[in-house]
Amino acid sequence: MTTKRIVIFTGGNLSIELLQEIREDDMIIAADRGALFLIEHGIQPHIAVGDFDSITEEERIIVSNNSIRFIACDPVHKDLTDTEMAFETALDYEPSHILMLGATGTRMDHTLANVHIMVRAMQHHISCAIQDKHNYMTLTTSKAVVEHRDYKYVSLLPLTHEVTGITLDGFMYPLDQATIRMGQSLGVSNQLLGSSGTVTIDSGLLLIIQSKD
Template sequence: MTKKRVVIFTGGNLSPQFLKEIGKDDIIIAADRGALFLIEHGIQPHIAVGDFDSITEQERESVRDNSERIITCDPVHKDLTDTEMAFETALDLEPTDILMLGATGTRMDHTLANVHIMVRAMQHHISCTLKDEHNYMMLTTSEAFVEDRGYEYISLLPLTNEVTGITLEGFMYPLDQATIRMGQSLGISNKLLGKSGTVSIDSGLLLLIQSKD
């Protein structure tokens, strides 16, 4: 199967270093202010989506003039956030991978909603990761290979009532067939012993967060 990756730039915390994440074959979808961010840095989004209510009319004109395709919606009567609109657009392209950038920020409701979007990607058998300057997030229902990406800590959080059979290899604090339930902090602030490690589980949905201060 040929790999097809979609990179979504949305309107949370964005940094110029994110531009290095773009590969030559990636499809770039930008949501609202994420489109303006790309254009201001000389990148033309393949698709720009959203209500664009967070930018000025002059900036909207710039987005319209410098995006290959625009999908707009009414800023009041809409059911989806701009990020979810971008995600739905990505699903229509049937990618194998989705990378979300700018999906975290000061609005915790939007940040948590975007973490939950990763669950929907998994339901469609699409690998989805969420990255910002301090965090790299992914999900697993079975086994995950964790690479050293320059983040100091690795934390495990259940997204179901409990995750069972958690086994860690290559970590400072190993686990063997452990169970973590919602509200427990057993999986917080672990570290890799080397350049990589593996996380395997028997049941549940596990969020893996690589982070640094």
């Protein structure tokens, strides 16, 4: 089965504004508290998955009764985070794109783990993004078109030791065949000149973060 796009709602920072990102033909997979958030706002997840240890037993029943499919696991003996469980479930449907909402929050370990999940998506030839109220994150190993999306800043951070051949078109601060190594801030806080810009690289793995205060 092939699905065009899957939206994963997980239990980090969620806001009502993010519900506007849902399209009519999206498949929605919700992890733990993300499922309760959707149901409380009148949206039925196609799949709810996780250990559901962040909600009460009464809320768990509500999630079970209001999800098309409900997958629960033992919180003690599981090896995956709830978000990774949702991601693994999404892979079964061979989507062209995965959008993760609620994948950032106060737990930096979970946030970074979810950034690494985007790397795994690329290994499966699936484009992936993480979005919250203040950030939109994607990865590239070759070329990416960056749309404005109402975010003021665009920052480029290497996820490999170095990223080479970085060339920017349509940005306030252009780069031409530049190299950025881990620990360098050369790519931080750029801005688009118009509605979109292009980032191309020769080698490495580049994290593109669009952000606003």
